[in-house]
Amino acid sequence: MSLLIVGTVAFDELITPWGESGRIIGGSATYASLSAANFKNDISIVSIIGEDFPEAKLELMRKKGIDTSGIKRVEGGKTFFWKGKYHQDMNTRDSLETELNVLADFDPILPEKAKDAEYLMLGNLTPAVQMKVLKQMKQRPKLVIMDTMNFWMDIAMPELKEVLKEVDLLTINDEEARQLSGEHSLLKAARKIFTMGPKYLIIKKGEHGAMLFYGEQKFFCPALPLEEVFDPTGAGDTFAGGFIGQIVREDDISFKTMKRGVIYGSAMASFCVEEFGTKKLLNISAKDIHERVMQFVDLVDFNINLENN
Amino acid sequence: MSLLIVGTVAFDELITPWGESGRIIGGSATYASLSAANFKNDISIVSIIGEDFPEAKLELMRKKGIDTSGIKRVEGGKTFFWKGKYHQDMNTRDSLETELNVLADFDPILPEKAKDAEYLMLGNLTPAVQMKVLKQMKQRPKLVIMDTMNFWMDIAMPELKEVLKEVDLLTINDEEARQLSGEHSLLKAARKIFTMGPKYLIIKKGEHGAMLFYGEQKFFCPALPLEEVFDPTGAGDTFAGGFIGQIVREDDISFKTMKRGVIYGSAMASFCVEEFGTKKLLNISAKDIHERVMQFVDLVDFNINLENN
Numbered sequence: 302m303s304l305l306i307v308g309t310v311a312f313d314e315l316i317t318p319w320g321e322s323g324r325i326i327g328g329s330a331t332y333a334s335l336s337a338a339n340f341k342n343d344i345s346i347v348s349i350i351g352e353d354f355p356e357a358k359l360e361l362m363r364k365k366g367i368d369t370s371g372i373k374r375v376e377g378g379k380t381f382f383w384k385g386k387y388h389q390d391m392n393t394r395d396s397l398e399t400e401l402n403v404l405a406d407f408d409p410i411l412p413e414k415a416k417d418a419e420y421l422m423l424g425n426l427t428p429a430v431q432m433k434v435l436k437q438m439k440q441r442p443k444l445v446i447m448d449t450m451n452f453w454m455d456i457a458m459p460e461l462k463e464v465l466k467e468v469d470l471l472t473i474n475d476e477e478a479r480q481l482s483g484e485h486s487l488l489k490a491a492r493k494i495f496t497m498g499p500k501y502l503i504i505k506k507g508e509h510g511a512m513l514f515y516g517e518q519k520f521f522c523p524a525l526p527l528e529e530v531f532d533p534t535g536a537g538d539t540f541a542g543g544f545i546g547q548i549v550r551e552d553d554i555s556f557k558t559m560k561r562g563v564i565y566g567s568a569m570a571s572f573c574v575e576e577f578g579t580k581k582l583l584n585i586s587a588k589d590i591h592e593r594v595m596q597f598v599d600l601v602d603f604n605i606n607l608e609n610n
Numbered sequence: 611m612s613l614l615i616v617g618t619v620a621f622d623e624l625i626t627p628w629g630e631s632g633r634i635i636g637g638s639a640t641y642a643s644l645s646a647a648n649f650k651n652d653i654s655i656v657s658i659i660g661e662d663f664p665e666a667k668l669e670l671m672r673k674k675g676i677d678t679s680g681i682k683r684v685e686g687g688k689t690f691f692w693k694g695k696y697h698q699d700m701n702t703r704d705s706l707e708t709e710l711n712v713l714a715d716f717d718p719i720l721p722e723k724a725k726d727a728e729y730l731m732l733g734n735l736t737p738a739v740q741m742k743v744l745k746q747m748k749q750r751p752k753l754v755i756m757d758t759m760n761f762w763m764d765i766a767m768p769e770l771k772e773v774l775k776e777v778d779l780l781t782i783n784d785e786e787a788r789q790l791s792g793e794h795s796l797l798k799a800a801r802k803i804f805t806m807g808p809k810y811l812i813i814k815k816g817e818h819g820a821m822l823f824y825g826e827q828k829f830f831c832p833a834l835p836l837e838e839v840f841d842p843t844g845a846g847d848t849f850a851g852g853f854i855g856q857i858v859r860e861d862d863i864s865f866k867t868m869k870r871g872v873i874y875g876s877a878m879a880s881f882c883v884e885e886f887g888t889k890k891l892l893n894i895s896a897k898d899i900h901e902r903v904m905q906f907v908d909l910v911d912f913n914i915n916l917e918n919n
Contacts, residue, residue: 389794390794391794485698485699485700486835486836486837486838486839487835488835488836488837489837489838506818509815509818509819510818510819510830510832512835519835519908519909520909520910520911520912521819521832521835521909521910522910522912523819523830523832526795526796526797526821526828526830527795527797528795528797528798529795529798530795557912557913560911560912560913561912561913561914563912564912564914594914595914598914600828600829600830601829601830601831601910602829602869603829603831603866603869603870603872603873604866604869604870605870605873605903605904605907
């Protein structure tokens with residue numbers, strides 16, 4: 302099954318209480334595709350990079366089966382760069398530097414093959430860019446999932462709402478769900494967001510887990526308690542990549558499969574945060590993933606002994 | 611099976627974005643016992659009240675099967691009173707008034723029968739008072755569970771640590787677990803706390819659920835997503851009451867039963883927050899509880915289709 306991921310391919314530099322990463326690769330499409338690639342799908346990326354992005358890193362992606370032909374390289378241009386510092390609690394961070402560089406003029410042109418993708422994941426980008434991608438698809442994908450953030454709600458809400466009409470599943474965090482809906486209760490927020498277009502909503506709560514809403518159905522998956530969160534960068538995109546990776550692998554968008562997707566996404570995110578950047582994602586096996594998923598099974602397993610009620 | 615609950619019986623006055631409660635009954639022992647009483651156990655309370663506490667409210671507890679003979683009434687004294695105002699997000703609150711009144715001189719004297727209790731729950735009180743209770747028990751209860759808060763960590767850490775040595779299960783929130791252990795990772799915090807005495811730890815995360823730790827075993831229970839949190843006062847004590855209520859009902863302290871306890875406790879807490887004070891706790895049936903527990907079963911239910919791995 303074919304999956305198209307549109308998002309950033311970037312450089313990050315991260316400072317955490319545990320150390321400094323130096324300049325490493327990052328970006329929503331990088332994390333999401335490296336995560337989804339573990340599910341052995343036919344994945345292609347559409348993104349933009351500068352002359353400075355190493356070909357060896359693209360080769361690394363291709364070795365994982367990711368088609369990088371849709372990544373436009375701008376000669377003389379510089380790759381999107383973000384430098385951030387995490388606070389002691391690892392839940393909050395300061396942006397130290399943000400250089401949009403070639404991303405400022407990103408006008409996504411889909412390769413012919415990508416226009417036929419059966420599944421589409423729109424990473425966090427300007428809503429106008431997300432819309433341009435949607436308009437190039439030859440037919441409606443089986444599932445369009447989209448990520449966004451409070452920044453676009455602040456400065457481009459009308460455009461964001463236009464894109465939302467075309468989206469099946471939205472992934473945002475709890476504060477963003479509240480901002481988008483104007484509702485504090487996440488249950489009410491979900492209902493309000495469903496009137497904007499999406500039929501499914503995933504609320505990402507970081508260390509507090511993730512919730513999937515579909516109509517009046519709900520599913521909750523905790524985050525795995527970890528010894529240490531080493532670097533949370535990319536965890537949300539890695540989650541989304543694992544989620545859609547599992548959906549595409551099963552080629553099924555039933556609620557049952559989506560629940561499994563949330564578990565696999567959470568498992569992938571739990572790996573992601575254990576090392577700087579994409580390092581861990583590049584070094585896990587199907588067996589590692591299976592074992593991690595089994596930890597989730599175990600974490601929420603209980604039995605209501607009806608004899609005692 | 612017999613359960614002794616030691617804690618406050620108090621007056622509260624609550625201001626929330628939804629309204630004002632006026633002066634209503636509250637206190638940790640009140641919430642915990644009314645919650646545990648739904649599990650049809652032999653429950654007695656040890657606490658202290660003033661002349662102003664209405665006999666009719668004690669009668670209400672007795673009707674639920676709670677033995678109130680250990681509640682000392684101080685003639686001429688005034689009952690502990692707390693007035694608080696919740697912020698819009700319902701997660702943070704300001705204390706507007708705190709009158710310790712008779713609680714300032716609380717010197718718990720256990721009735722003879724209470725000294726034989728098989729299960730003991732120490733509500734959030736001065737560690738010195740908690741210790742006095744422990745010393746009066748004729749034999750060690752099958753399980754001693756204790757609640758405390760950051761306030762005691764700030765002003766009475768040495769006394770708190772003495773009590774912890776005698777406790778089997780501690781319930782605190784995530785920030786308190788971090789404060790007590792000096793560890794940010796909850797996994798590491800749990801291990802550290804286990805070296806202080808408790809063998810079990812429940813970390814209460816409010817709207818983000820609850821985690822039970824026992825050795826290297828972990829169990830997570832989400833909070834039920836609700837239409838509206840009307841009044842979170844007493845939710846933690848109600849949780850603890852439901853938890854211990856289920857343990858006592860089964861008369862079993864295996865990890866399996868404790869996991870069920872966490873689910874029942876969470877179900878009771880989800881009722882508690884739907885109305886002001888103890889109102890909802892007084893008006894639920896075994897059927898209501900069963901239906902609510904089934905919502906928890908549903909909320910975390912998923913199936914890992916091994917064919918696809």
